[in-house]
Amino acid sequence: MKLLKLALRNLLGARLRTWLNVIVLSFAFVTIIGLQGVYEGMNRQAMQAEIEAEYGGGQFWHPEYNPYDPLTLQEAHDSPPPEIQEMINKGEATPILILQGTAYPQGRFYPVLLKGIDPGQKILNIPSFVLNDQEEEFPALIGTRMAESLKIKAGDKVTLRWRDVNGTFDAREATIVHVMRTTVQAIDQGQIWLPLEKLQQLAGMEKAATIVVVDKNIKNIPENAGWVLKDQKTLLRDIQELVKTKTVGSSILYIILMLLAMLAIFDTQVLSIWRRRKEIGTLMALGMTRWSVVKLFTLEGALHGILATLVGAIYGLPLLTLFARKGWGMPEAVDSYGFAIGERIYPIYSGGLILGTTLLVLIVTTIVSFLPSRRIAKMKPTEALRGKIQ
Amino acid sequence: MENNQLILTQKLTKIYPMGQHQLYALKEVDLSFGPGEFAGLVGPSGSGKTTFLNIVGSLDVPSQGQVEVLGRRIETLTHKEAAELRKKHIGFIFQTFNLLPVYTVFENVEFPLILLGLPSSERRQRVMEALEWVRLADRANSRPAQLSGGECQRVAIARAIVKKPALILADEPTANLDAENSHNILQIMARLNQELGITFIFATHDEKVIGYLKRKITLVDGRVTKDETYSSQPGMEGHHEAS
Structure with missing residues (x-):
């Protein structure tokens, strides 16, 4: 709690630097949920259409x-x-x-x-x-x-x-x-x-x-009625595989987005440790252990993820709700996509998707923040106070 | 070691490896400091003043010899125990103030109390008391960038005293200040020493600081060459009488 308070204070004190990172990260966060929602919606719509027009039960x-x-x-x-x-x-x-x-x-x-x-x-x-x-x-x-x-x-x-x-x-x-x-x-x-x-x-x-x-x-449905029964699940397997393939393709986009956001966090952490080395020495002189300082810096980085979630929610919720209601217009070219796509895709944002993405962003941000912060554990307080890094 | 001393060093030696050679920053220093002292380590650059303060402040460890601070043997402390000692009992004042730039004056002074886990109401009361001591209560919401050098150092003093430590180590506290500000902060520290009984140990070669000292220890090339105490009160510049 003590560290959280200090981390939050440091983070908010850094003002523009913090908010720029948070905005980039929140953009990645909202985009991942948005894209995944579109794929989820596309998946459901395609399956529903296939059930209604071809496969039945x-x-x-x-x-x-x-x-x-x-x-x-x-x-x-x-x-x-x-x-x-x-x-x-x-x-x-x-x-x-x-x-x-x-x-x-x-x-x-x-x-x-x-x-x-x-x-x-x-x-x-x-x-x-x-x-x-x-x-x-x-x-x-x-x-x-x-x-x-x-x-x-x-x-x-x-x-x-x-x-x-x-x-x-x-x-x-x-x-x-x-x-x-x-x-x-x-x-x-x-x-x-x-x-x-x-x-x-x-x-x-x-x-x-x-x-x-x-x-x-x-x-x-009777299984041994004389002909071969192909249940709905079996019939939908091909389309599910197809959707999975498309989802893997889309994953590349959000991996790139996440990498960009994480690069920003990593860069900020490295710069922060370099720029604040005297401050690190001061924190140790004031009574913090090296690992407390590591934890503080990691927490500062990880809080980017939490702030990004909050900021993402501010503009993402109305935006994604709008898309979910109005749908996402599909160009005619996607008709050759391989499975049933309507003129509009209605994204579906499940609780699992939102929770999963939030956890992913928080865990990855924490790891990325921790990696450069480990250097602090090797610092001697006297060297840090003189602005040196081993 | 004697138990009535705040600090006791025996044959304290600090060696820094310099390539093929070894640099002796301190050589067999035997010193002791009692409660309420207002002492200074005086000497040219590289004489070992800061090294001595760092070891006594548990920021560094001796290469040889023994150092006891408040009954704890510095050379045997773990990182965690050393941090605990600093957190509870030792205050630091640095030449470059070392204030946390994103914090306000209030938050800077409050920081050691947060580490001590004191409740919010007590923190507020003690921070305001400390700021009153250094006459900066009206600047509580300012940030360090908005303060003058003298004001920054007064904030650093408030931060050092707010947890009511037994010992304050001040490394060249006036080096970045003009004469007027130097006297201001020295008077504050002398008053804190007299009224609160806090032990101050300075590392300095500033004559203005030396004028306030009750005890002056001269270091040359890591060795104590002179250890003088004065009968007059701190702040009585020019009235030192060695004993």
Whole structure:
């Protein structure tokens, strides 16, 4: 308490030097929390969007289905086993038939996945109801990225080709009834959504599906229902890994920020010890032990961290709250980032993030302050009083 | 060693290694100081005055010999014990004042009391008493940079006396002061010696200081060459009578 009082007095007495360090450190502190919050928000938003539009509460996969091997698609379809069919009948799950196909927009050809979905399904956040269009014989739904790739728009017609159940090529002209805007690339890029029954009928695969998506609100999904169960956690693993990779990238930025701030503290400490060597001698003459002086100087340095937290809170709290409310506008370029990013990212600042960052700043500041202060322990009071450092 | 002495040195020797050679800062110094003394070590630069004060003040240790201060053997003290001795019983006054620049006058004087862990109310009372002694109570909120040299040294005196030490060691306290300020602070110190019974030991070659001493010890090349005491009171410049 005694040392704390003296350290605080010294620190505040140094005025501008202290406040410059504190401002630099608080900037690093707020930026780290801000950036981490954006990544946390991005992570949550991406996962939420993936759950709502693609994964639901989990998926049953046909045993032959491998999303990374398109050649398996020809064999990966069948009527869902009874237990899964019962879930479909109860509205707890929705089947999706996936076929490898080719689109021929304006004479060009484009490999696509044809996905049959029940137009009346409520499990996934996809506007499948537009496929109920009675006026069009073969309505199709695509996303904005797909529309951009194929250079087509709502109302355009595009020829689609696929292999039926016997491996024979078949083709039909589909009408794009709607172009949906979605943050989830996995339901947009390279995919054309069609009415399930129509696709089953055209491919000769009545009642067949490739995957069955379970409602996200269903808690106890049967594990041994006949098809391979991919729970939500497993399905989200890839995106979590991706986010982790991006987070490592962002860490470099805040490591640099922290290094800059720590360099300022370290520099201040070294200069302080050099400039105040007579004062150090005086403190010893007045009755402080060498280690008390080391502790005093370390505490002075560490208090930069505490002051930076307080100063950071003064301008950081309103600033970060504003970002959390208004969101962080994302440029269109980040659409190619690899996972679902909305037009605005809403940062999430968890208690753990704030507490963790605060502790990190305080611990690192203390260590950085202690390192140069150790020299004091080697000082002789008589030499220090004469302004010398061993 | 005798117990009625405040300070007792026996064959005190301090050697500094200087490359291949050794420099004897003090050579077998035998001195003793009783309570209430107003004594000075006098001699040219390099005669060992400051070294003697540093050892007696437990800031340094002897190379050979024995030093007893307030019943404690300096050469056997740990860093912590030496710091404790300084904190409780010894006050220092330096040539360059050595005030803490970011502290106010009040805070500078209060500093030793914070180290002693005294409560805030007692600290305030004792600081103001000490500042009254040096006639600086009205400058309590000033910072050292706002004070003259004489005022700074008066703050240093207040800082030295505030913990009511048994011993004050003053190293060239008037070297940076003009004649008027020198006399002012010497009169203050003489009065503190007389009224509070604090022992003062000076290291000086300033004639003004010498004029106030009750006892003058002359050091030449680390040896005591003369040890004179005077019957007249300090401050009676020119009226010294050696005994």
